[in-house]
Amino acid sequence: MASDPQMLANQRIVEDLASRLRRRQVVGSRQAALETLLVLRQVVSRARFSNVDQLVDVIRSVGRRLVDAQPKGRAHSFLYEYADFNHGSFITGTSEHSVGNTVRKVLHHIREEYHTATEGSTPAPAPTFSIAKFVSQGQPRKQQTVQKNDAAKVPLKENDPDDPDSFARTLKPVLMEAIQDVFDELETVYDNISKNAKDHIHSDEIILTLGKSKTVESFLKAAAHHRNYTVIVAETAPSFVFSSFHDHGLTRHFTRYGGREMAKSLSSAGISTFLVPDSSIYALMSRVNKVILGAHAILANGGMFATSGALLAATAARAYSTPVVVCAGQFKLTPLWNLYHEYGALDFGDPSSVLGFEEGDLVDKVDVVNPYYDYVQPELLDAFITNYGDHPPSSIYRLLKETYDDEDNEL
């Protein structure tokens, strides 16, 4: 298998990303996904393997290390003496789920490429009903039509004792291409999501959104090309926005009051925008036609983690039967369940944005919690708009099954 210097080099880049994730220097799910992909690409390009299982093992171990770096993403079990409940392994706290998702996605692609390469001679099974295509006219994936013929030409020799590298040599270019596909998908995710924006937003509608989400921002801006509508932005005090500025790897730019930034950006794009405090969400809800939210992670049951305040908005919307639409890239699909933490994602930031540290008297006497995310149950949501088409919460499980392989659910 891989020789020591390579392992060492791998370890270094993996550890580097792991510690940056732990130090929250990489923030934002898309940013984390991109960084993960960069690491995986290096790992794959360096890896030496003579069959596909070895490769999968290498990638999984890297994935495990990265997910462990954020202790919350990891399944855990905790022994309560005489505990009477079954501790499930799919507990999720959150930090960047997109890291694990990206690893799963890459694994899925690798297996797919491997299958097309080995069974290339047999006619590729006609793609069965895919939910992505069933619900919308979402694009079929490119590579399924294109490369099959060339790949089939080179016979793959697994576990060749004479030339152990031959397998890797033949497969690697295809694999790199597969990773590049994931990469491209991430690059274009905003465009693909906002492609159908005009079908969701109609003229003279009033849209309510919460805080700052890049996805929602580009979605609304895309709709503004075709429609004339009004946006109400709740300022989501004091939650952070992860602006993904990049300065020498030290990315830790939190801006408070993401809603303010969002409102500024939208109004500069010519959309008529109102900025309101969170407390007035319910009062305004009767006038709102649609609530559009961003997600941090979409869970297997169709629920989601979203910036704190999302639950408030979704519940208010339910009271007025206002539709709640979630815009999110497919990399946010997470094959995990939220079992225990009914309302919170259990990722808490520091209290300083809620209570200033200089308030010496209060600091000692008050316990301040500053959760990053709300858990919003699937019952409160109406539709997910992803770059793989639009789906109701109830069919997310199916989308997950198509996106990832079952054996990767736990890395």
Next chain:
Amino acid sequence: MAPKSSAGKEKLLGDEDEVLQAVILADSFNKRFRPLTTRKPRCLLPICNAPLLDWTFESLALAGVQEIFVICRSHAEQVKSTIAESRWSKPGSGIKIMPIMTAKETFSPGDAMRDIYTRGLVTGDFVLVMGDLVSNVKINEVVKAHKERRKTNKDAIMTMVVKESGSRHRTRPTGNSSVFVIDSETSECLHYEPVMGYPPTKVAGIPREILAEHPEVEIRNDLIDCSIDICSVEVPSLFQDNFDYLDIRRDFVHGVLTSDLLMKNIYCYVAKEGYAARVQDTKSYQSISKDILSRWTFPLVPDNNHPAGDVYEHRRGNKYIAKDGSVVLARTSRIGNNCLIGPSTQVSEDVQITSSVIGRNCVIGSGSIIDNSYIFDGTIIGAGCVVEHSIVGAGVEIRENSRVGKGCLVGDGVVIGPEAVLERFEKLSKKRETGDDGEQEDEEEDVDSEEEEIEANQEDSIKAQLGSDCNAIVWPREAPDEDEDEEGVENYKNQRFLRLGLAFSTPSTSFFFCATGDDASDLEFTDEGSLSSDEDSDSSDEDSDSDANFTTLPTSSATSLTLENSTIVAASDAVAESEFRAEVEQSLERAFAEGHSVDNAAVELKTLRMASNVPLSRVRESVVSAIVEKIQIVEGGGVPQRQEIAKVINRWGPLIDKIGGVDAVETVSILQTHCATSERLPLFAQILVALYQADIVEEVDMRRWHALPSSKGAGEEPGPRRDGMKKCWDVGAALLEQLSQQESDSDEDSEGDDDDGDDDEEEEDEEEELRRGPRRIEQLSIIK
């Protein structure tokens, strides 16, 4: 591929940047944590189950530091091996850590800095921190600002990071804080004064020049000094040059800022965001533990980025429970908010834990109560124990039904109980085994000698209290006599402010707390009823009395205590001052006799002032009196006398302003006090006029002086001195009246009718007035 190449470029850019170096002083240079620190250095004490040094490394890593020098002194080998085994020395940590062992003779941070200089460790700007820092401040941004400043001002040698906190904040040390005088515009630190809890610092002096030179200054006592300093390469060499600098703040910063010769600037960075604090005493140990558990240090929190690499689950209410499934919590146990429980720890039934940290592999017996305590790894606490506000070391065994009072420190490996009772603020350590002495004694001679002494003084009565199986020695609660003379923050009484178990916030409230706490313990003693504990309660009563006194009545007993000290100090000061005065007189005499230029005389005076370290006002006093005495009294007064005065003042008057600061009000006051007792009292008015004419004193200054209550002789004992003062004041009043009359005259002259000369309003007029002044005043009839 595009993204890859861009990543490569980024790496290249990163290489071009200078490597950010940090120096950690991993020694405390004091004994506040003893006896916990007898066997291991303070920087390896765990806080929230990770060694302090790891928190510091992580804090620096968070800030993008790439190279760290760790200066270790006590238990240096231990520090070195710990670093070697830690994850920091594994590949991929991204940080290079080099332990540097300094000599045993390094007794202060100043010595360590000199060592850094002689070894030539640092090559550029570096971050200087202590080995007990917990921070998430973006130090790299401070470094950036520092470098930016260096481009325009080469003398900006240091930037101190301070964190805003309220005046009553748990993390702000009450016994050891400081006053910063900061220019609000440039954030230059203009002056630094250390503040102590005992003897209570009540006055912070700020040089007048600062207020004169800077239009806007902030004087702040609400800052937590994080001891994060961005230093330029010059800093170690400055320490080398000034061999008497010991402490970085009290000596170096204070020295640089008050020096007239160094001309270096120090800046402050008031961190608005982020958290930074130092575990410098047991009290801050507690408050920083609390801060970590309540996530102020995010992302440096146990469930996210625990420096020791443990994984914790964060539950509602800031409870952190180790996540590897090895923790056993009994169903009836109650874990309160803000708790941390380490891996493999067992908590039995009916245990109550609140706001505490429990280490790895601990066992807490059933029915025990643990409140606000910090229990290190591998400690066993028996059933029915109560541990409050204490730190319990590693591998300690507290047998059943024992009670550990507030503020106790229990050293590693101690066994006490069963049914032991530890009084408040008791310190215990394990009796040394005679077997392994040989090795240790070479290494830790000083430590051992003290320990031996304590061991020799053990009383049997205490032994009885600590239970039959006890292997502990009790450290004396009062500092031994020879330590009494320790000055500054290490003073025993000041230490009381710094220890665990006091309520947070200001000294006064904390001592109220103390008093009530003692009442409660009295009650317990009556329960015990035994003779030995009675004795003890007496002593602790005295203890509480003294405590109560110096809070509730800060004026009576506290001041009487300080007075004793200050008379001694004053006596020694008086000697130094009279020496100084004599020297100044001599030097001035020489100057007068040999006709030195004013500048030369001024330089000589400055050096004298440095040498004998006296305040500026003393110099001024001496100079003014010498000048006044220089004036010869001409019989019959009149014009010849006036000429004589004018001659002296014109020749030597400018010297008054050249000694290092201009303060005309003080000059007049000094002149007054001098004249009041001198035979030259009748000349006061004329001298004052002469000074006025020589532009050394201006009318505004005279008015201000006149308005001072002390000028009227207030607070003086009745007697000739007071009479003299009064006379001078009267003379001044008359003079001023004449001046303002003139002014109104001239105003009327120039503008016809005007309200009486309000000098503050029209500076233009005033200046004109001054120019015209001399001629007019000469015509004045002088009283007396």
